[in-house]
Amino acid sequence: MVTEKAFLSHSLSCRRQFLGSAGAATLALTSAPALADTVVKLLLPGGPDERPMTTAFPQKGALILQRTRPPLLETPFEVFDQSVLTPNDRFFVRWHLAVIPTAVNVDTFRLTVHGHVNQTLSLSLNDILALPRVELVAINQCSGNSRGYFQPRVPGGEWSHGAMGNARWTGVRLKDVLDRAGVKAGAIQVRFNGMDEPVVPDEPDFMKSLDIDHARDGEVMLAYAMNGEQLPLLNGFPLRLIVPGWYSTYWVKMLNDIEVLDQPDTNYWTKTAYTIPDTPRANIRPGETDVKFVPISRMVPRSFITNIKEGDALQVGASTLARGIAFGGDSGVSRVDFSSDGGRSWQAAALGTDEGKYSFRQWQHRFTPPTKGDQVMMVRCTSSGGEAQPDTPNWNPSGFMRNVIERTAVVVA
Amino acid sequence: MARTLLPIALVVGVAFAPVCARAESQLSLKSVSVDLPPGDDMFPNGPGADAINNNCLACHSADMVLNQPALSKAQWHAEVDKMRTAYKAPIDPKDADAILNYLVSVKGVK
Numbered sequence: 001m002v003t004e005k006a007f008l009s010h011s012l013s014c015r016r017q018f019l020g021s022a023g024a025a026t027l028a029l030t031s032a033p034a035l036a037d038t039v040v041k042l043l044l045p046g047g048p049d050e051r052p053m054t055t056a057f058p059q060k061g062a063l064i065l066q067r068t069r070p071p072l073l074e075t076p077f078e079v080f081d082q083s084v085l086t087p088n089d090r091f092f093v094r095w096h097l098a099v100i101p102t103a104v105n106v107d108t109f110r111l112t113v114h115g116h117v118n119q120t121l122s123l124s125l126n127d128i129l130a131l132p133r134v135e136l137v138a139i140n141q142c143s144g145n146s147r148g149y150f151q152p153r154v155p156g157g158e159w160s161h162g163a164m165g166n167a168r169w170t171g172v173r174l175k176d177v178l179d180r181a182g183v184k185a186g187a188i189q190v191r192f193n194g195m196d197e198p199v200v201p202d203e204p205d206f207m208k209s210l211d212i213d214h215a216r217d218g219e220v221m222l223a224y225a226m227n228g229e230q231l232p233l234l235n236g237f238p239l240r241l242i243v244p245g246w247y248s249t250y251w252v253k254m255l256n257d258i259e260v261l262d263q264p265d266t267n268y269w270t271k272t273a274y275t276i277p278d279t280p281r282a283n284i285r286p287g288e289t290d291v292k293f294v295p296i297s298r299m300v301p302r303s304f305i306t307n308i309k310e311g312d313a314l315q316v317g318a319s320t321l322a323r324g325i326a327f328g329g330d331s332g333v334s335r336v337d338f339s340s341d342g343g344r345s346w347q348a349a350a351l352g353t354d355e356g357k358y359s360f361r362q363w364q365h366r367f368t369p370p371t372k373g374d375q376v377m378m379v380r381c382t383s384s385g386g387e388a389q390p391d392t393p394n395w396n397p398s399g400f401m402r403n404v405i406e407r408t409a410v411v412v413a
Numbered sequence: 414m415a416r417t418l419l420p421i422a423l424v425v426g427v428a429f430a431p432v433c434a435r436a437e438s439q440l441s442l443k444s445v446s447v448d449l450p451p452g453d454d455m456f457p458n459g460p461g462a463d464a465i466n467n468n469c470l471a472c473h474s475a476d477m478v479l480n481q482p483a484l485s486k487a488q489w490h491a492e493v494d495k496m497r498t499a500y501k502a503p504i505d506p507k508d509a510d511a512i513l514n515y516l517v518s519v520k521g522v523k
Contacts, residue, residue, distance in 0.1 A: 046482050058447035068452030068474040098472050103446040125442055133440075153482035155492055170440075199472045202501035230442050238442055268499065 040064055040076065042160040043310060044148035059232035061089040066157055070095035070196075071234060075162035080325055081306035084352065084360050085137070086165035088227055093234045094142055094163065094248065096206045096269075099197040101254065104238055111177075111222075111239060115191075115260035118182030125224065125238055131172040131180075134221060136244060138358035139166045139327055143247040143274055143296050147399030152286055154399040161304060161406075166325075166360040169242045171223035175216045177258070183212065186262045190215040191270070192241050192250075193257035208250050209265035210243065219244050222255060244358040245330030247296055247400075249274045270295065275398075282401045283394035299329035300403040301389050303336055303363070303381035314412045316372050322349075323364035328383030329403075332357035335382045338365040342376035343391070343405070349379070357384065369412040377408040452476070461515030464508040472502065481520055489516040 038053040042064075054065040057073060066072035073093040079086060106125050113121040142163035147156050157163070178190070191209040198205055214220065221242040224230065231237040236253030243250040249269075265271065275293035276282035281300070284291050303326035314320055326336045332354070337346040352362030369375065382388040393404040452474030456465050469478070484492070493513055496502040504512070 044482070048480060048482070051480070054450075056450045058449070059445075065476065066480060067477040068450055068454075070473065071449070072477070100449065102449060104444060106442045106444045129440060129442075153484075155481055155484060155488060157477075158480050158482065198500075200501055200503060203472075204500070224442060225440070230445075233445050233447050237445055272499070 038062075042148060042158075044153075044158060044160070045151055046153055049148070057093070057234060059089060060093070060234065061087075063090065063093070064160070064162060066159065070098045070100060072157050072159075073234070074159055075165055077160065077162055077304075077306065077309075079162075080304065080360075081323070084325070084355060084362050085167055085227055088167070088229055088232050088235065091140075091165040091167065091226075091232070091235055092142070092163050094157070095196060095234075095253075097196045097203070098199050100234075101195045102233070104195075104233065104254070106238060109238055109256070111256055111258065113177060113181040113258045113260075115258075116184045116187045116262045117178075117260050118184060121177075121181045123177070128172055128177075128222065128224065128239070131176050133170060134173055135168060135170045136219070136221060136242065136358065137166065137168045137355040138242060138244045139164060139299070139360060140242075140248045140251055141165075141299060143249050143400045144398065146402040149402065150393070150395060150399045152395075154397055156399050163248075166327075167226045168228065168355075169221060169223040169240075170225035170228070171221045171239070171242065173218055174220040174222055174241070174258075175218050177222060178216060178260070181260070183216070183260055184262075187212045187260045188263060189261045189265050191259045191261055191265050191267070192252040192255055193259070194236070194252045195254040195256050204268035206252075206269050207265075207267050208241075208252055209261065209267075209270045210250065212260070214243075245298055247274075247299055249296065274400075276400050277396050281390065281394040281403070282396050284396055286395060286397075296400055299327075300401060301329050301333075301381040301383040301387055302327060302403045302406075303379045303389065304406060305377055305379055305408050308377060308408055308410060310408055310410075312408075312410050314369050314375075314410050316369050316412050319366055319368050321364060321366050322377060322379075323362065324379060325360040326363055326379070326381040327360050328357065328381065328385065329387070330358075331383045331385035331387075333361040333363075333381055334384040334386070336361075336363040337380045337382075338363075338367070339378040339380075340367045340369060340375065342407075343378050346380065372412050375410055375412050377410060378405050380405045456515070457519065459515055459519050461511035461513075461518075464511035465515050468502065468504045468508050468512060469496070472496075472500070478516070478520065483520060483522045484516075485522050486513070486517050489513055489521065492516075 042049040052065045064074035075092045079090045111123045145163040148158040189209040193207045239255045241252040277284045278292040278294045306324040336349040338349045349363040349365040389405045456475045
């Protein structure tokens, strides 16, 4: 049976100061402990769906181990029931290349801004901290979040729903940095590169590009803080690109190189990888050919129940609280509807505090299961752009952009 | 419903606003040095295990492969091909066949 607890039972409230020197010093001494022997079942169709929980990664608490090297670490879903902001030590982790610097010196770190600009910049962290400070709550979600639920299954990181997180990002506008360098006329895109490196010589370095107008829209940020603390190294310390409303692949970690281009970027990670069918909802039939693929971009609406799990037992005739999170993608949440009868009827849920259009929005709804038996709970988000989650799942060969209305089967007894 | 939501606003308002202001004045970044787990476990025994251990573990740990769903031979072929052509893994063609056979036998559609 599901019992009611206070909304936001564990808030992030008082951990928002920056790490003190004591905190940083202990990090180096904490060598990786053995992997925890707890196993979590992700209910992926056809399996394998058991994953170890791990506490072996620095500055990180218990996470689901999808891949050890380079790390793919998933946020256990119950974390999303505990606060609207995802704690830094439970925030998911995803790296592409295995050569990840394990030490960053804040005194010698430099961000280079070069290419089609009037003057090349080499900015220290103090230079960046001196620029006007901005703050934004935004969701960082992997393009392939929930890939493990695609049917037929597709290769890739076999995530459940925890390859996402929501944080308050503090930093500077990319526009302000670009203005300091002085973008020359004819600039087309801006390319971002981090400190991670390929293992083999010809392997493409991980870089992503944004169109120049997007880069200068005043919302794209370079973040040096996440929920009021410096970023965990595995989330991109000391600087991470924040691209509100767009998938995580653009949010380059350990960002140390910005290049303004006067030609469209043709590098592998921008042009070839992370592409989706140029169709509504990036949806095609398995095996369909002759499809045009384009780079993935903006996110789409999603919503989840966070306090009732698949297989939970609910009490017939008892007033029951359902609650969870929703987001609009690249716009806010207009409404959230809840169904306790498999989608036959829907009721509007109450929405929690609005932390901004790029944030998770909490919702809740009270209902009374009328009859005994198997039942399916569903929740549907409609964005402020008027886009509602669909009834049927999309499919594409990379397992990107899932946003079907999710179903949670329960037993009423 | 309005009553049940009220505490949210209170929690957020009280907990976040004053602490934010404090963080503003204490903004400083500290150098970090960490260790990452090696992720050097070998693949389970099977025909071609040597080939997959020798060629694949340089760039990623074995758990990524073992966590994949059962895939057809054509799908595994495409994966090995992608590692060679897109990510430039220097895999000898003879080893590529052995790796494919291993994947089909250990992680193939049954």
